[in-house]
Each structure stands twice: as C-alpha cells, then as structure tokens.
Amino acid sequence: MRKPIVLASGSVHRRMLLDNAGIAFAVDPSTLDERALEAPLAQSGAAPEDVALILAEAKAAEVSARHPGALVIGADQTLSLGDERFHKPADMEAARRALLALSGRTHVLSSAVALVEDGETVWRHVDQARITLRDLSPATIGRYLAEIGDTALTSVGSYQVEGRGIQLMERIEGDFFTIIGLPVLPLLAELRRRGEIDA
Template sequence: MTIILASTSKARRALLANAGIAFEAVASPIDERAVEAPLLEAGVPPSEIAQALADAKALGVSVHSPGALVIGSDQVLDLDGERFVKPVDLADAGRQIARLAGRPHHLRSAVTLARDGVVLWRHLDTATLTMRPLDQAAIERYLAAAGDDILWSVGGYMLEGVGIQLFSAIEGDYFSILGLPLLPLLGALRDLDAISN
C-alpha cells in the first residue's frame, strides 16, 4: 500500500524515515490561512484548528492519489488561547520567543489518515513546554546560533537542535512536539494493515 506524507517538513519526513516507513512526501495544495480564517472568526480553539488543518492536508492530497493512505499533520502553538504561526523571518522569531520567554505554552499536534477523500483516523496530542526567562541578548545569541531553519518551526524554535536550550520544562510526547504524534500514528498504520506488525 502506498503511504503519502502530505508535507515537505524536514522533521516529519525524518521521523517517518527513521521509523522505517516507506513513504512519498507530497506538498499539500491547501491554503492553510484560508482554512483557518472561518475557524478563527468562529472562535474555534487552537486544538480544533490543528485538527482541521491536518484533515485538510490529508484530504487535499488523497483526492489526487487514488488508493493511497495519506498522512496529514499540523501543529498549533497555543499561548493562553492565542494561536502562533511560523515566523516570517528571524526578527519575527525573536518577537515570538520574547513573548514565550518565562511562560508555559501548549503545542497542539494533530495527525489524520485519509484515503480517497475520506478521513479514516485522526488523533490530537498536547504537550506543555515552559520556556526559561530570556533577555534580549540571550534571544539574539539563540537566533544567531539557530539560523533560518527555525522559520520552519511554529514558535521559532526547533527542540531537536539548539532550541532545547530555551526551555526549563517539557511535558508531553517528544514526537508530538516535533510535529507528528508518531506512536499513535504507527498503531493506526498497523491497524489499517499499511505496515507490518
């Protein structure tokens, strides 16, 4: 069975590849901001936005990939009910980090499996991360060390790299923090006979 990851995210591709899953990566054709707009207007919480985006990505690719099992995933950073998106540049990343410094926030990570335009399975996981207090000089040192790769990461940090130094506490699943709730996903793929036990 063909498995398609509806994402070109380096982190998600690496997680699946490292787990020994044979898959193709295809960018989802959806406009994430267009999917979010009515949800934000309706006051939908960040967790539901993450799930809606994961669904839309999986469905958007599955309708063009007959018979394939498509994985859609998305992640929303929730700071006291406010949704963060990927920073547009390093200055924006610095502003996000300054807002998160010294405070806990939640990462809502959703994953969806779809085939032929039908959602077969979905899962939502939440991790809580507490960033240590940071002054502007510490933020600037971090940005210089991390570089443009953090622009792929909501919140402006990549936990699997130098971004780990920003945190004082983490509660939750590591894979979900990286953007793909891997253990539940592997269980669902086994249940659907897409991978062997």
C-alpha cells in the same frame, strides 16, 4: 495488498520521523493556504487542537485527490499561549518577538495527524504538549537567533527542541514526537491495526 502511503507534508522533521520508523512512503506536500483556512476557524473560537485536526484533514484530503487508493497522512501543529495563536515567523524580527512573548511562560503545542483515503478521513488523532521557556533576556534571544539563522523560521515557536532550542527550555510535559509535529506512536499503531505495516 498494502496500500501506498503518502505524506502530505514537506516537513523534513516529519519525513525523518517516518524514515526512522522504517515506513515506506512517498512525499507530496499539500498546497493549501493554511492561513486562509485557519482564519475563519480562529474567528469562530475553535480550540487550537480542533484547528490542528481540521488543517491536518484538509491537507490530506487535498493530496488524496492526486493519489487514489493511497493512505494519505496529513499533519498540522498549532501553538497557543492563552488566547494567542502563533504561526511560523515570517522573518527574524517576528521570531524575536515570538520568543520574547513565550519567555518565562508555558505554551501548548497541539499536534494532529489524519489518515485520508480517496477523500474520506478514516482516522484522526491529536496530542498536546506543554513547554515552559526559561526567562530569556533580549541578548539571549538575539544570540540564539544569530546562531541558528533561518532555521528559526521553519517552526511555529521559532525553536527546534531537537536542536539548539533545547537550551531555551525550562520544562517539557508531553511526547517528543508531538513536539516535533507528528504523533508517531498512535499513527504506527493505526497502520499496524490496518495491516499496512508489520505487527
């Protein structure tokens, strides 16, 4: 008998990816304080991809306690530019500063996914993508933020590659799903391997 699948994320983008793939799942977002969990990891010099994996597992484990017997999907994404880490902007001014910092440079998105069952991590995976933004003038950034509004506050880079944010890009190296924040193909392969979805 197949196990219930629970997504430990409130992200509309991750939900859409699983919906589009035809996966039957419930949604129960994690309530962990990600920044509090991440701070000591960053101070210890943990690599961005390791931080993403640890956070994905922690979120899934927290939700797993509420869903015994279910397979809980946890996901997390980090954005790094050299030694600098970026988070979802708190306000439009923070979004503007982030885009100015990323302008004309190449940053790395690390997207992690983990499956947790009854508090135990049974599978984990991380992918990376590299994105180079065009040289963006302050006027271009201001126009972009005025057009998309608070949507800029919903993603770590203040852009959505699936929307107007594509206009900011010069080059993309990596998987589209990794950029959105959920490495779907490896996840589907693991669910098939476990017999939880049709092969």
